[in-house]
Amino acid sequence: MSFKIVPVVMCGGAGTRLWPVSRDTMPKQFIPLLGQESTFQRTMRLLSDASIFGQAIVVTNVEYRFTVLDQLQAIGLAAQIVLEPVRRDSAAAVATATELALARDEHAIVGVFAADHVVQDGELFVETCRQAGVVAAQGRIVTIGIPPSSPATGYGYIRPGAEIGDVARQIAAFVEKPDAARAAQYLLDGYLWNSGNFIFDAMTMRAELEAFEPGIAAPVADAVTKAKRDLDFLLLDKASFEGVKKISIDYAVMERTQKAAVISGHFGWSDVGGWPAVWDLSEKNPDGNAIEGRGYVLDGANNLIRSEEALVAVIGLDDIVVISTRDAILVTRKAVADKVKDMVALITAKGESEAGAHREVQRPWGRYLSIDLGVRHQVKRITVKPGGVLSLQKHFHRAEHWVVVRGTAEVTRNDETIIVHENESIYLPIGCVHRLTNPGKIPLELIEVQVGSYLGEDDIIRIEDIYARA
Incomplete structure (x- = not known):
């Protein structure tokens, strides 16, 4: 491969599914959910292989800028840190990265990755990116699809089409999150999970954005042109960026382009979309209990216990999650843990500051x-x-x-x-x-x-x- 992929990490989101650990003031991508490093740091390490990747671009917002810088310095890595003055969803972030990459090289190949995902086989991940880069260099926008391990209803799906060379296939269709029965059928039919990570030829992406969403392409290009240095950061022009349409890259381009392709990723992937996923990825004792901090379980199995300070004792319960922070406690069955976001909405409506802010x-x-x-x-x-x-x-x-x-x-x-x-x-x-x-x-x-x-x-x-x- 004669080129290097420009890796772009998007980490401006603030998820609520991992509350009370993840909050607006410190979202999940910056928290050490598994081991000593955050998912952002783990992702940046994966993308530091200089034989495949060039200097990374991190797209975040003003609120998280010093957290990004501190976490990069803690692991001895550097990146171009770009600040969005307002939040405008993933299409704006991709358009921004495209313009910055093209400013480096008119033939740039760009990889866009989420900061809050976990990869288990790093070497295979890097090799998959290399293969996707080769396909992208042919003028393609390549999505990394994940072979499903279960009929999950929390992911969008991709229906692969005709083969493109040895490793990639055309995308026949993108499918929204299905119900359980449909997800089971997708599993049998060879559909892939949409990981939201993709690699593309920058000129192709720019052309598709200009064709499908000129209301994104033009103001983003203007925001990049007028961007200013702010300490160690590149601050996009606020007046231009405020005019950008708020839409995901899936809706803006991926579901409309004829140049999309998919490559399967067998490297062990998780979007860590909730506490059950954390339990899946955590080390467990012989009873299946994953415990971090001062937690004890008696006559219980398959539980996730996490405590920052308080001693947590659980007796006679299975398949539950107990998360104890300095100022909030969550107790839920794993089976209904997807309702954590609904609980956050409830306590936000009640005016509880703990919904979004840490002590x-x-x-x-x-x-x-x-x-x-x-x-x-x-x-x-x-x-x-x-x-x-x-x-x-x-x-x-x-x-x-x-x-x-x-x-x-x-x-x-x-x-x-x-x-x-x-x-x-x-x-x-x-x-x-x-x-x-x-x-x-x-x-x-x-x-x-x-x-x-x-x-x-x-x-x-x-x-x-x-x-x-x-």
């Missing part, structure tokens, strides 16, 4: 965890990564006390610069201009006690910020 909040400089919240006080545990710098800021309604429990803090307080060591504290009165920096080589951890009449995050007046949030 631990990620920031570009580190993170903070709200430990206690009262009428006039709040206690946080703040962690600042080495070299992390909080914004120069002030508050109109609260004072703060900082106690360093690990590492060393460099604190700016009005005109002073003060070094605060472990087991030392500093007081920041209302209205003072202050900044916190970690000048050390290890994470800085401190306890912050806020006292005041209003404790909201919007009482942060940023004066200066290295992360361009001021």
